[in-house]
Amino acid sequence: MHDCTIILKRYYSILLPIAAIAFTATLSGCGLVRPPVAPNPSTILADWDDVEPAAFHALTAGECAILTTERPNSQTVVFNLRSIAADEGTLRFERPSPAPTRGGSPAAAGPDVTVLPPEPITVTAFLGIESSRDAVREGRLVAAAIARLRELAGRAWAPIAE
DSSP states (O other), X not given: OHHHHHHHHHHHHHHHHHHHHHHHHHHHTTSOOOOOOOOSSEEEEEOGGGHHHHHHXXXXXXXXXXXXXXXXXXXXXXXXXXXXXXXXXXXXXXXXXXXXXXXXXXXXXXXXXXXXXXXXXEEEEEEEXXXXXXXXXXXHHHHHHHHHHHHHTTOSOOOOOO
8 A cells, every 4th residue: 555655656747637628638539529510401422222211310310210101203312301309391302304214334333233433312301381491400410311322333242330
């Protein structure tokens, strides 16, 4: 016991600032990192067959769940959502033209897989009612969907993003 007391007294002037720095560093690590927000609507050059995985990926960032999925035509997919704040809305993916024919480079995807060429896809989110929209959550949905579309573009598969 006597040796510990001597060591503590000797290094007290060094240990106290180190402990204060360590404590302060842990406090700053507790801050919440907010997900990115994108302009709503946004357009990206991506693969149409990646729209559903992108929507599922966006749910976490937007704190939403899919209630139903609608496909009014071959150029539009609409996911009807409910947010954690009980706001209802939509996550909409639209492309300007009908589905292209299969093509692309099978060598890039693998021996038995053909890849569709990328096309412009517009992602739009709407949550709440017209007079009281949740613009931040909408921007998070769009940003997360675009990020996942970007990860999957030109690939036959990709690991599930975190």
